[in-house]
Amino acid sequence: AxxxxxxxxxxxxxxxxxALKGLLDRYFG
Incomplete structure (x- = not known):
């Protein structure tokens, strides 16, 4: 259990x- x-x-x-890495890549990539 x-x-x-x-x-x-x-x-x-x-x-x-x-998901967090995707956000970071989108904003800072």
């Missing part, structure tokens, strides 16, 4: 991180 939670969090972090 805890492993599933960590996995979900990691996946969400990766998705948000990619």
């Amino acid at each position: 805890i492993h599933d939670t960590v996995h979900e969090m990691a996946r969400d972090e990766a998705r948000h991180g990619k």
Whole structure:
């Protein structure tokens, strides 16, 4: 159960991180 939670969090972090990088690339790239 805890492993599933960590996995979900990691996946969400990766998705948000990619979205954030996209914003930064658009504004500063």
